[in-house]
Amino acid sequence: MLKPFLASRSGNIAIMSGVLLIPLCLAVGVAVDYSRYTSAQRHLQEMADATSLSLASTQERSNAKLTQMANDFLSSNQNTNRVQQLRLDGLDTSTEMIDVTVGGSIPATFMALAGYDRLPVKASALAERAVRGNVEVSLVLDNTWSMSEADGSGQTRMEALKDAAARLVDELLITTDNSVRIALVPYADYVNVGADNRNASWLSVPNDYSNTSTSKETCVTETTVCLARNPKRTCERYRDGVLETYGCGNECTKTEVRQLDQPQCSGGKTSTTAYKWFGCVGSRTGGNNRLGDHNTSVKYPGYVETSQNCHNPIVRLTSDKKRLKDAIVAMSPNRGSYKPYTYIPAGLVWGLNTISPTEPFADGLAYDANNVRPRKVIVLMTDGENTLLYNKNNGKHASGSVPSLNAAEKQTAVAALSTDCTDAHNNCGNGKGKLKDTSSYQQTNADTLSLCTYASANQIEIFTVAFKVDDATARQMLQLCATDEAHYYEASDSAKLAAAFSGIAQSLRVVRLAR
Template identity: 35%
Template sequence: MRLLFRKYASDKRGNTAMVFALSLVALLSAVAGAVDFSQLLWQKRQAQDALDEAALAVAISSTNDTDTQKTIALTVFKQNVDAKKVNATITAMNFNSTARTFAMTASGTYQPYLLQLVGITSMPYTVNSSTIKAADGTLEVALVLDNTWSMSEALDGSQTKIQVLKTAAASLVSSVMTTANKSYVKMAIVPYANYVNVGTANRSQSWMSVPADYSTTSTKTCTTISTQTTCSGGTKGTCTGTQDGVPYTYSCWIVAQTCTTVNITPYTSCTTPTTTNYKWYGCVYNQMSSGKLVMPDPTTAYVGFLGTSQACLNPIVPLTNDSSVITTGINGLVVNIGSYKPETYIPSGLIWGVNVLSPPAPFQEGAAYDSKNKQPRKAIVLMTDGANTQYSTSSGSVSTANATQLATTYSDQKRVCDYAKSKNIEIYAIGFGVTDATSLANLKYCATDTAHYFDAQSSADLIAAFKTIGGQLTKVRITG
């Protein structure tokens, strides 16, 4: 190159000088263009990075308020762009609440240094960024929800616990089961109390063993009555009791009456024949073996028991990608049917939470387990508002537990959680207004880690817990 310049410099011919001059102008213009273009790309990259950060911040915030979104975006954008070096501003924002996407545009102008020599005084540019809040891979979630009688209480404010739960759970569904996620997100609902209701439509399934419904009719009987008891005195008052931890009052004799039996003229009393119907309402016993609760994926069928009235509440909603089915199931949760006011036995809820996620029967909507829990990712959201009050008898029925029996119940609860974790199922555990230390300790044990455990002592805490879980089950990512 030096020899070439020396040759041009020593050549006295006019055409050579002219060619050299023109070549020099072109060369200098190319160098100037390269320098300014490099600076343009640098500024554009700075604006793009700042815009991506702003879009992610808005998506993660979970707010749907336009003014709040704008404030967040502008603040984060300014924090991540050097205003002294980059002349760019956000010019457009658009949030799609249905698809959970957020799109932003920023525009800027680069003022060249060298290209001004050839008349180029400004170089405008535009950058775009869009985010989507979607499930992290295929996702299967079982909502194992307490709908025992204690959920009829109001923890704070005017709403009952079950009403707050419906709001919180529905919010989780709307944040995870979006239109964009429909093809790879499934949810199930497992309401639990004393027992779990697997749904009467499953009566003929191979994993169920249910006796036939039947009726009994009493016969007419007659008895001769020759005595009569009369009572007097005593004092009536109000007594208190608890049902699933919920206090109630009833009329009682606080000072007993004095009763005597006297002879009367004999007469005949006859009963009227009555018919009693026994049917299956979807309720199932626990599976027991050698005095221990059998873990999920059993090799023998579950036994459904008959009754004269329903002794289990809402039926299980199996895994589905239809968010309206899940939302309807949540909104339909009840805490009692007639006089049936159920108490708490958490292990059965957990067992059926695993059952709806497991690929083998019972229920087979779940995909095969992934050792890395990614394809699919399986999770249980366990929520309770109290402590276990029941234990499982050797027959699989449940009954009110004493201290020793409660210890067995909590041991079984831990065993089910361990089983779920052995399948790499994540467990989110939420205590809603729980004050019992043993219950809280066992919930914490069941949770996958501390980030999966929530001690919600108020309605706002519960709503926040479900919102946080929704965020953990989804993943914000840049899409463009």
């Protein structure tokens, strides 16, 4: 009986199914839990990617505030059906990147039978802020006397500009591949192209010289004595928009002529006055040569003078961060008694020249019709309106009356001016809009807009920054000069100026996931 029983195969399937049922159930349970785990992992990675990109796209740099922003973003966007106990495990930030690590867990279902109640989930993402491709940026920065004004804290406009410009350089030059090059053009009434360019083919500078003269000796036997004067008082005047006080009054109201005991003689002395070139240049003369980088055979005029009447030299396109920042630190609204006025076209034309592929410098790559390879950018900053006029006879920039343009020149100069456009960004005229202006500096404002139009025609982006500009005409001119509304910034204090320059840097960088 035993042998037939052992040889029987009936009922084996039921027995084996009973034995295998438990591991089969565990396998199915593990598969279900793994599917839920991979879903949670995908969701967590999506959260990490989105958080890092969101933080990298902001202008915030405080680690504490970025941490709060990350936590708020995670709590607002998590799906509790896919992952629970979502938290920020790590946040590493710098000027050029945001590295985010997030964690969470899901409750185990079948794997709890094996002692795993919850399954941990982790993900990380690295977002980079970087300038892509070849970029050429010209910083055209106001160095006029009005930049010496201080705010309530004692910080001058120039100090605020230095801080903002230095940060911009830091934010753009974060790589060492020379893909980003920056030029610096400190401008006022004139621009300094560097005395080492004296013999350049695009420049015309007279030779240095000296005048030696001997005054004629004269003798007098009587003198006029003042017996009564008006009271001394304090008077006010504006210099480049800056209110200055000075001593006035004290005029002589009563005089008396008196005989001298013996003759008094003066003169008879020899003096020498030296005239030299310090690097200062004016505008090119003839037609519209002052309004672009065309007609390279027409030279820029350099002026020999007794003292330097322009600021520090231009810094040509470079990726040398230290050189640029040293030049920014050296900027000043004056040089001794030299307190310059504002002539924006001088800065703009040299901003154009620094990134132009043609002379004077020919440092820029060839213009790209799409402004992509390379991307060319001018950043124009000023704190006030134009306060000088162009002299067509010698290219100088002077206050007051200068020789008028002929009919053809005047028609070209005022082509950007009209009274039929009220919207700063409408489509009248050449597409840049036209400027209402009844001031005495119509020609200079028109030249400013003509240079902006010329740059735009070559697909150069123009950012403009109006720093504490009260004049409505000047603000409108800067709005029209900018590529579009997004390229125009108004800054009423140093914090807003810093934000404007940071915003420009942000516009030139691409935020992307690097991991």
